[in-house]
Amino acid sequence: MEQEGGNGRLFFRGLQNRSHEKMKLRKRKSTLYLSPPNSSERSGDLLGENIYLVLFTIALRICNCFLVQTSFVPDEYWQSLEVAHHMVFNYGYLTWEWTERLRGYTYPLIFASIYKILHLLGKDSVQLLIWIPRLAQALLSAVADIRLYSLMKQLENQQMAKWVFFCQLCSWFTWYCCTRTLTNTMETVLTIIALFYYPLEGSKSMNSVKYSSLVALAFIIRPTAVIPWIPLVFRHFWQEQKKLDLILYQFLPIGFITLSLSLIIDRVFFGQHVEPQRIQVYLSSFTILHGVLWVLTKPPQNVEETSTQFPVFIKYAPRLLYWFSSSTSHVHYPLPMRFLQCPPDLTGKSQYLDEADIFYLNPLNWLYREFHNDSTLPTHLIIFSILEEEISAFLISSSYERTAVFFHTHLPEGRTGSHIYVYERKLKRKLNRS
Numbered sequence: 171m172e173q174e175g176g177n178g179r180l181f182f183r184g185l186q187n188r189s190h191e192k193m194k195l196r197k198r199k200s201t202l203y204l205s206p207p208n209s210s211e212r213s214g215d216l217l218g219e220n221i222y223l224v225l226f227t228i229a230l231r232i233c234n235c236f237l238v239q240t241s242f243v244p245d246e247y248w249q250s251l252e253v254a255h256h257m258v259f260n261y262g263y264l265t266w267e268w269t270e271r272l273r274g275y276t277y278p279l280i281f282a283s284i285y286k287i288l289h290l291l292g293k294d295s296v297q298l299l300i301w302i303p304r305l306a307q308a309l310l311s312a313v314a315d316i317r318l319y320s321l322m323k324q325l326e327n328q329q330m331a332k333w334v335f336f337c338q339l340c341s342w343f344t345w346y347c348c349t350r351t352l353t354n355t356m357e358t359v360l361t362i363i364a365l366f367y368y369p370l371e372g373s374k375s376m377n378s379v380k381y382s383s384l385v386a387l388a389f390i391i392r393p394t395a396v397i398p399w400i401p402l403v404f405r406h407f408w409q410e411q412k413k414l415d416l417i418l419y420q421f422l423p424i425g426f427i428t429l430s431l432s433l434i435i436d437r438v439f440f441g442q443h444v445e446p447q448r449i450q451v452y453l454s455s456f457t458i459l460h461g462v463l464w465v466l467t468k469p470p471q472n473v474e475e476t477s478t479q480f481p482v483f484i485k486y487a488p489r490l491l492y493w494f495s496s497s498t499s500h501v502h503y504p505l506p507m508r509f510l511q512c513p514p515d516l517t518g519k520s521q522y523l524d525e526a527d528i529f530y531l532n533p534l535n536w537l538y539r540e541f542h543n544d545s546t547l548p549t550h551l552i553i554f555s556i557l558e559e560e561i562s563a564f565l566i567s568s569s570y571e572r573t574a575v576f577f578h579t580h581l582p583e584g585r586t587g588s589h590i591y592v593y594e595r596k597l598k599r600k601l602n603r604s
Contacts, residue, residue, distance in 0.1 A: 254281035554587030
């Protein structure tokens with residue numbers, strides 16, 4: 171028994187000695203034991219994700235672009251497309267923010283570049299001027315959707331990322347706004363992509379230079395973008411070990427370059443330095459609502475050319491009338507126009523009323539007072555349907571006839587009607603009657 175116990179001890183002692191020796195494993199060449207390749211190395215990838223997912227997202231946002239046929243707010247034209255059109259073609263209306271040099275040309279420059287290319291190619295038709303910028307915005311929104319999916323997959327797991335991606339694509343308000351040429355839309359896109367590179371725990375794509383550059387660009391395009399990023403930037407600064415390097419070699423250079431480029435762009439298009447005005451923009455946030463009455467003033471001397479151009483816009487580009495409904499003046503032809511404006515009080519007057527407020531106090535009297543004789547009457551009137559009954563006496567006495575109707579909204583409210591009416595003055599009929 172003692173011998174057997176001794177042999178047992180020797181056996182266990184041998185196992186202990188073997189455990190201290192390095193085990194030599196036979197190398198297996200099976201693909202099952204190979205480490206999976208990086209996402210960037212896999213074939214069929216695009217933007218770091220499966221190419222089918224990317225193509226599906228892009229296709230969905232393109233459909234999104236064409237299915238949204240309404241107008242939301244005036245700024246989707248006043249602060250982007252109309253300004254871009256003016257930059258390239260040198261005509262179009264600029265609102266008071268631009269005449270006071272409170273806005274920046276950085277964001278409109280994106281669409282101005284598109285317009286310039288179309289112009290050089292001789293393809294600057296009305297339809298392309300309307301849809302190409304929106305398609306470009308749709309593609310940027312698709313990139314943001316994909317980046318959001320990738321970020322959630324890194325931070326959580328693929329299952330969670332799918333649900334977040336599903337909610338993003340099914341969001342009604344995102345669907346409604348993500349293809350519009352709004353500074354808010356671009357701010358959202360840049361913020362999502364910047365979060366993809368922001369140093370979050372578990373993120374594998376963190377890059378301080380990329381995220382801070384995107385944040386700086388978002389701030390230049392829309393200064394309110396700084397609000398959600400203030401706590402995030404401070405969080406990054408607090409967790410960073412080399413705080414001085416972060417400020418000196420990343421934040422300050424990126425901020426200086428971005429701001430300098432913005433001021434140079436504004437200097438070129440404004441024709442003068444705008445630093446004081448730009449500071450006011452960064453410290454203030456203005457909202458402007460424009461009137462809904464559009465008055466086309468007397469046409470140029472070549473009446474026939476005007477009369478053929480304007481119906482073409484109505485017949486083949488009804489989208490332009492939705493632009494009208496948002497009080498936008500973009501017509502790809504230098505027609506003289508007159509419309510109600512709602513600028514804020516820049517003079518300091520007490521009990522200030524803008525032109526639109528004055529008009530709606532008594533629309534009929536305003537029209538008779540403004541157009542006191544036939545020589546001052548406009549050729550066309552474009553109004554919301556809600557205004558028709560109130561100014562019907564003026565329309566009848568001035569020989570206006572409704573020539574087009576366009577749907578606007580199922581939920582009219584205030585000064586906004588369910589439809590847009592286009593009235594044209596029938597001069598020949600009035601002469602025959604006389």
